[in-house]
Amino acid sequence: MAAPRPPSISVVDAKTGEIVERVDVTGTLTPRQTVSVGADVDGLRVVSLAADEGDRVEKGQVLATLETDFVDTNIALNAAQIERAKASIAQAQAQIADAEAAAKQAQAALDRSRPLVQKGIIGQNEMDQRVAAADSAAARLNSARQGLAVSRADLAAQEAQRDQWLLKKAKTVIRAPTAGLILSRTATLGAIVSSASGSLFEIARDGLIELDAKVSETMLGRLSEGQTVAVYVAGRTKPVEGDVRLIAPQVDQTTRLGTVKIALPKNAEGLRAGNFARGVVEVARSTGVLVPRSAVVFEGDDAAVQVVKDGVVERRVVDLGLTTADQVEIVKGVAQGESVVAVAGAFVRNGDTVTPVQIAASKVSR
Structure with a gap:
């Protein structure tokens, strides 16, 4: 009577290949990076929108504009105040010129009187009058100079105010602070904006x-x-x-x-x-000897495969390299072309006699 045929077991050949x-x-x-764009002025209305969500913009590109009527009115009023301040300066300068001439004349008269008093040509009363006249002229000159300083300070204040209004007008044009992609727009036509009302546009910096x-x-x-x-x-x-x-x-x-x-x-x-x-x-x-991942069994710290040689199962401890969901690289322990049990531990043990059935690695059940 013939001996029973050994049980069949699926095996695959270890092959050299690339594993990633x-x-x-x-x-x-x-x-x-997200950049928020808001309004730096308060109480002005949005009158135009030049960009929307999804638009790509360049640095400095106009996104929206605000009304300028109120700002323009104040710029015109400020211009008139600057002209008045300049006129006050011109008037103060003329007063200084007159006061300087009067002071010079009074001082000259006083200087001429001093030797005359010593010689008795004029009396002390007249001398006192000329001293008083010189002091009065000097006081008027000092007052005129102070008036000029006040007028100049007023002009400087008005010019500073002008710069503030011009800056405010510049801020009525809302521009992109950076190139990028507009992610969102909350600005709407007719809405009144403020510096505390949050962002009007959100931009992805540089897109x-x-x-x-x-x-x-x-x-x-x-x-x-x-x-x-x-x-x-x-x-x-x-x-x-x-x-x-x-x-x-x-x-x-x-x-x-x-x-x-x-x-x-x-x-x-x-x-x-x-x-x-x-x-x-x-x-x-890496490029190396590859077997299906299912062919490897882990026992403690060891990894092993079951090699089938001449119909006999041999358990071998192997060193592993790269591993993917489907394949394992065998660095040491199995050579190219050797047959290994496709699914490790599949009802066979070391030394068992089996009938190997060759299958493709791609057919291994995982």
């Missing part, structure tokens, strides 16, 4: 959008700044190529997730803040 280890990340597209992704703490160590990332965005058929810009230094203690910022190309089409996106980061690439 990747880390998947998911998150939301966000602006790298830069990035992926704010969350990554398991166990995978953070596999990432580094500058790594290339293929980012898949909802609504796009092709991925966008980005790169890891920043890896947060902290992990959320509740979720055990870390944050990774992935920079995306400027002005890439179809990227909208708030979109869900998935990123795939290539962290390592």
Whole structure:
């Protein structure tokens, strides 16, 4: 009577190939930096809008304008006050000229009188009168000079007021402080704005959008700044190529997730803040002996496979290299072309006799 045939077992050949280890990340597209644009004046009405959500703007581009009637009226009033101040200065300067002439004349008369008093030609009373006249002329000159100083101070104040009104008028034109993409607009025609009313526009600085992704703490160590990332965005058929810009230094203690910022190309089409996106980061690439991941069994600190040679199962401890969801790189322990049990531990043990059934690695049930 013939001996029973050994049980069949699925095996795959270890093959040399390239393996790429990747880390998947998911998150939301966000602006790298948001700039709020508000009004720096109070109580003025919006009279025109020159930009809307989704528009790309340049630095200094007009976004909206406010009414200027009130400001223009005050600028005109201030201009009249400046002219009056200038006229006061001219008048004060003329008064100084007259006072200087009078003071000079009175002082000269006083100087001529001093030797005449000593000679007895004029009396003391007349001398006292000339002293008083010189003092009075000097006082009038000093008063005129003070008047000029006051007029000049008034002119300076009016000119400062003019500068303030001109600045306020300039602020009635609301401009983009930076180039970028308008994310939102709350400004509406006819609305009265104030410096405390919040932003009128939100701009993504330079139009830069990035992926704010969350990554398991166990995978953070596999990432580094500058790594290339293929980012898949909802609504796009092709991925966008980005790169890891920043890896947060902290992990959320509740979720055990870390944050990774992935920079995306400027002005890439179809990227909208708030979109869900998935990123795939290539962290390592190698060429070596590959077997299905299901062919590896872990026992304590050891990894092992079951090699089938001449119909006999042999358990071998192996050293692993890169690992993916489907494949494992065998650094040591299995050679190219050797057959291994496709699903480790599948009812066979070391030394068992089996009938190997060759299958493709792609057919292995995972």
